[in-house]
Amino acid sequence: MSSVSAVSEHGAAPVLSLAGISKSFPGVRALHDVGLELYPGQVTALVGENGAGKSTIVKILTGIYQPDAGTIRVDGQETRFPSAAAASLAGVTAIHQETVLFDELTVAENIYLGHAPRTRWGLIDWRAMREGAKTLLERIGSDLDPEVRLRDLGIASKHLVAIARALSIDARVVIMDEPTAALSHKEIHELYALIERLKAEGKAILFISHKFDEIFRIADRWTVFRDGQLVGAGLMRDVREAQLVRMMVGRQVDQIFPQREPTAGPPVLTVAGYNHPTEFADISFTLHRGEILGFYGLVGAGRSEVMQALFGLTKPSKGACRIGDRVVVIRSTAEAIQNGIVYVPEDRGRQGAVKGLPIFQNITLPSLAKTSRRGFLRLAEEFKLARAYTERLDLRATSLDQDVGLLSGGNQQKVVIAKWLATRPRVIILDEPTKGIDIGSKAAVHDFMAELAAEGLAVIMVSSEIP
Amino acid sequence: MTQLAKSREALLALAIVVMTGLIALRFPDFVTPSNLVGTFNDTSPLIILALGEMVVILTKSIDLSVAANLALCGMVAAMMNEAGLPLPLIILAAIMLGAVVGAINGLLVWKLDIPSIVVTLGTMTITRGVIFLISGGAWINDHQMSELFKGFPRMSLIGLPVMSWIAIAVVVLLGVIVGRTALGRACFAVGGNPHAAVYTGIDVGRTQFLAFTLSGALAGLTGYLWIARYAVAYVDIANGFELDVVAACVIGGISIAGGIGSVSGAVLGALFFGIIKNALPVIGISPFWQMAISGTAILIAVAVNAREGRRAGRVILRTAETRS
Numbered sequence: 173m174s175s176v177s178a179v180s181e182h183g184a185a186p187v188l189s190l191a192g193i194s195k196s197f198p199g200v201r202a203l204h205d206v207g208l209e210l211y212p213g214q215v216t217a218l219v220g221e222n223g224a225g226k227s228t229i230v231k232i233l234t235g236i237y238q239p240d241a242g243t244i245r246v247d248g249q250e251t252r253f254p255s256a257a258a259a260s261l262a263g264v265t266a267i268h269q270e271t272v273l274f275d276e277l278t279v280a281e282n283i284y285l286g287h288a289p290r291t292r293w294g295l296i297d298w299r300a301m302r303e304g305a306k307t308l309l310e311r312i313g314s315d316l317d318p319e320v321r322l323r324d325l326g327i328a329s330k331h332l333v334a335i336a337r338a339l340s341i342d343a344r345v346v347i348m349d350e351p352t353a354a355l356s357h358k359e360i361h362e363l364y365a366l367i368e369r370l371k372a373e374g375k376a377i378l379f380i381s382h383k384f385d386e387i388f389r390i391a392d393r394w395t396v397f398r399d400g401q402l403v404g405a406g407l408m409r410d411v412r413e414a415q416l417v418r419m420m421v422g423r424q425v426d427q428i429f430p431q432r433e434p435t436a437g438p439p440v441l442t443v444a445g446y447n448h449p450t451e452f453a454d455i456s457f458t459l460h461r462g463e464i465l466g467f468y469g470l471v472g473a474g475r476s477e478v479m480q481a482l483f484g485l486t487k488p489s490k491g492a493c494r495i496g497d498r499v500v501v502i503r504s505t506a507e508a509i510q511n512g513i514v515y516v517p518e519d520r521g522r523q524g525a526v527k528g529l530p531i532f533q534n535i536t537l538p539s540l541a542k543t544s545r546r547g548f549l550r551l552a553e554e555f556k557l558a559r560a561y562t563e564r565l566d567l568r569a570t571s572l573d574q575d576v577g578l579l580s581g582g583n584q585q586k587v588v589i590a591k592w593l594a595t596r597p598r599v600i601i602l603d604e605p606t607k608g609i610d611i612g613s614k615a616a617v618h619d620f621m622a623e624l625a626a627e628g629l630a631v632i633m634v635s636s637e638i639p
Numbered sequence: 640m641t642q643l644a645k646s647r648e649a650l651l652a653l654a655i656v657v658m659t660g661l662i663a664l665r666f667p668d669f670v671t672p673s674n675l676v677g678t679f680n681d682t683s684p685l686i687i688l689a690l691g692e693m694v695v696i697l698t699k700s701i702d703l704s705v706a707a708n709l710a711l712c713g714m715v716a717a718m719m720n721e722a723g724l725p726l727p728l729i730i731l732a733a734i735m736l737g738a739v740v741g742a743i744n745g746l747l748v749w750k751l752d753i754p755s756i757v758v759t760l761g762t763m764t765i766t767r768g769v770i771f772l773i774s775g776g777a778w779i780n781d782h783q784m785s786e787l788f789k790g791f792p793r794m795s796l797i798g799l800p801v802m803s804w805i806a807i808a809v810v811v812l813l814g815v816i817v818g819r820t821a822l823g824r825a826c827f828a829v830g831g832n833p834h835a836a837v838y839t840g841i842d843v844g845r846t847q848f849l850a851f852t853l854s855g856a857l858a859g860l861t862g863y864l865w866i867a868r869y870a871v872a873y874v875d876i877a878n879g880f881e882l883d884v885v886a887a888c889v890i891g892g893i894s895i896a897g898g899i900g901s902v903s904g905a906v907l908g909a910l911f912f913g914i915i916k917n918a919l920p921v922i923g924i925s926p927f928w929q930m931a932i933s934g935t936a937i938l939i940a941v942a943v944n945a946r947e948g949r950r951a952g953r954v955i956l957r958t959a960e961t962r963s
Contacts, residue, residue, distance in 0.1 A: 483838075485837070504840070504842070505837060505838060505839070505840045506840035506841075508840070509839075509840040515838065517838055519834075522832070522835070523834045523835050523838045524835055525832070525835060526827070526828045526831040526832040526835050526839075526898070527831055527832060527898075528827065528830075528832075528894075528898040528899050529827055529828065529831055529898075533824065533827075537824065537828055537836075537839045537841070538839045538840050540821045541821070544820075544821065547820060547821070548815075548819045549818075549819045549820060549821065549823075549824065591839070
C-alpha cells in the first residue's frame with residue numbers, strides 16, 4: 173500500500189488535507205483514523221463499498237458533521253468547519269447525487285443564493301446577477317438561460333447550475349458524489365469535459381463513484397476506504413482495476429455473473445407491437461418460464477416506460493399482451509399483480525417501502541386478499557407469510573414488527589423484493605437492481621436472479637450498466 | 640413505529656390522569672362518577688368526529704368540512720322530525736346525507752386532484768350556505784322537537800347515556816376498520832408513501848374517497864346527536880368545531896403528514912381536549928382565558944409529539960450512517 177504523501181510528485185501542496193479523522197455515531201464507528209488529500213488541478217477518486225464511510229467524509233468536508241478527532245488543513249493551515257457556511261467560505265463545495273438546489277427559483281437565483289450581488293441601497297442587483305450567471309455558465313460551456321426556473325431543467329442541467337454555483341463562490345475544492353448516477357451517456361461525456369475544464373482552472377476535485385470505467389477515465393489519484401478505514405491511496409497510473417476491487421472489498425471477487433444453465437420453458441409473457449405516443453414504439457418480445465431477459469438501454473431510452481406500461485402504470489396506445497395464452501389488458505397495477513406481473517421499481521426509496529408501516533405489513537400489502545378471511549385481516553397469517561420470505565432473503569432486522577424506515581437501504585430493498593415474491597408472481601421485473609450498489613452486493617443480486625429463474629419465474633432485468 | 644406509538648399514547652394517557660388528578664386536588668367534585676360520565680358524554684361528539692378525521696389524515700388529506708356537514712345533517716334531521724318521520728329513519732338519513740357530503744369531498748380530491756384542504760374549505764362554506772337555504776335562516780328550537788328525538792341520546796343505559804354508548808360503538812367499529820381490514824391498511828400505505836402504494840396495486844384516490852365518505856358518515860351521525868342533545872338547530876351550529884377535531888387528532892399523535900396514527904391516539908387526544916374544556920369552567924377560569932389555555936395545551940401536546948418524532952428521526956439517521 174502506498175502511503176499518503178505530503179507533497180505530490182509535482183511538488184504542489186494539497187489544497188485540502190485531512191489527517192487522523194475519526195467519527196463515531198452511537199453504536200457505529202463510521203470513520204477511524206482516515207486521511208485524504210486533494211491537490212489543485214487533480215481529480216481524486218474515492219472508492220469504497222456501501223458503508224465504507226464515503227458519505228461521512230463528505231459531510232465532514234462540507235461542515236455538516238464535526239469529526240471526533242483529527243485535523244483539517246487548508247493550504248497547510250489547520251482549520252475547522254463548524255458549519256456548512258464555514259466550509260463553503262473556505263471554498264469547499266459539493267455536488268450531490270441528487271443535487272440540492274431550489275426548484276422554484278431561477279438558475280441565476282440558485283447560483284447566487286446567499287451571496288447575491290447588491291446595489292448601493294442593499295437590494296439585490298438583478299441585472300448584475302443575471303449577467304454574472306450568464307458569464308459563469310459560459311465559462312463551463314453552457315448556454316442555459318439564467319431566467320429559467322430550475323424545475324424545468326433535467327438533472328444534467330441542474331448539475332451545471334450546481335457547478336456554476338461552485339464557481340460563483342470561487343470554490344477551490346469540488347466534491348462530486350456519484351454525479352453520473354442519473355445522467356445519460358451523452359450527458360456523462362459533457363460532465364467529463366466539464367471536469368477537464370475545472371481541472372484546468374486549478375480546482376481540486378473529489379470524485380466518488382462506483383463505476384471503475386469513469387474513475388479510470390478521469391481520475392488522477394485514488395483513495396480507498398473500507399469499513400471506515402483508509403486502505404490506501406496513490407496515483408491512478410500505478411494501479412489496476414483488480415487491485416482497487418481487492419482493496420475495497422477486502423477479498424477477491426472472481427466473477428460478478430454466475431454461470432447458469434438456461435432452462436427456458438413455455439412462454440409466460442408475450443408482448444406484441446406495444447406503442448406509446450411519446451415514449452416507445454413497436455416493442456415486441458416473448459418471455460419464457462425460467463428465463464432472464466435483459467433490457468439494456470441508456471437513461472431516457474424508454475425501458476422503464478415499457479415496463480411501466482406492462483405493470484399498468486401507463487397505457488400503451490397500441491399492442492397486445494398475452495400471459496400464457498390468455499390475452500390480457502392491464503389497466504391498473506392491481507390488475508398487473510392479479511395477472512402475476514410484479515415490478516421492483518428503480519427508485520426504491522420513493523416507490524418501494526412504506527416507511528411508518530412495520531416490515532411484515534409492508535410485505536403483505538399486495539397479498540392481503542390471501543391472508544385475510546371474510547374481509548378481516550389475520551395478523552398471525554401475515555406474520556407467517558412475511559417470515560417465510562424474509563428468512564429466504566436473509567433479512568437483517570430485530571423483529572418483523574420493526575418500522576421499515578429503520579432498516580438500511582439494502583434491507584429495505586429485501587423487504588420490497590419479499591413483498592413481491594409473496595404474491596407468487598409469474599413475471600418479476602427488476603428495474604436497475606444493481607444501481608448504486610457496490611461490486612460485492614452486485615454479485616449477490618445476480619445470484620439471486622439466477623435462483624429465481626431456476627425456480628421457474630420469468631425475470632426481466634432492466635439495466636443501463638454493461639458488464 | 641408500534642413501540643413509539645405505544646409510548647406516545649401511554650404518555651398521553653398519563654398526562655390525562657395527572658391533569659385530572661391535579662384538578663381533583665382543588666375541586667374534588669370534578670372526579671365524582673357522575674361528573675366523569677358527564678365529561679365523557681360531552682366529549683363524545685369530538686371523539687366520533689376525531690376518529691373520522693383521523694382516517695382522512697392518515698391518507699395525507701384533511702377534512703375541514705366536518706363541522707359544517709354536522710350542522711347540515713343536524714338541521715335536516717330536525718326538519719325531518721318536524722315532519723313527523725320516525726327516529727330510526729331520521730338517524731339513517733343523517734348518516735347517509737353525511738356520507739354523501741363526504742363522498743363529494745372524496746370525489747373532488749380523487750377525480751379532480753384538488754388538494755383536500757382547498758376542497759373541504761369550499762364544501763365547508765357551501766354546506767353552511769345550503770343550511771341557510773333549506774332553513775331560511777330560521778332556528779329550530781327545543782319546543783319544535785319531539786320528546787323521543789331529544790331524549791334518545793340522553794337515555795341512560797347501564798349508567799351511561801346512549802350518546803356515550805354510540806361513541807364507544809364507533810371506537811370499536813373504527814378499531815376494526817383501521818386495524819383489521821384491507822381498507823385500514825391501505826390508508827396507512829397511502830399516507831405513508833403514496834408512490835409505493837400505487838406500485839403495490841393500491842388505488843390512492845379511491846382510498847382517500849372512502850376515507851372522506853367514512854368521515855362524512857360519522858359527521859352525519861354526530862349531526863343528529865348534537866342537535867338532539869342541545870335541542871337547537873341553526874345555521875352556525877358547531878361553527879369552528881372542525882379545528883377542535885383536527886386539534887384532537889394532532890394531540891393524539893396523528894401525523895398531519897399522513898401514515899402515522901392510531902384509534903387509541905385519536906380517542907385520547909379527544910379526551911384530553913374534552914377534559915380541558917370541561918374543567919376550565921369548573922375551575923372558574925374566565926371564558927376569555929379558556930381559549931388561550933386550550934390553545935396552549937395543544938401547542939404543548941404537539942411539542943411533546945414532535946420531540947418523540949425527533950427521537951425516531953435520530954435513530955433513522957444512525958442507521959443511515961451505518962450505511963455511510
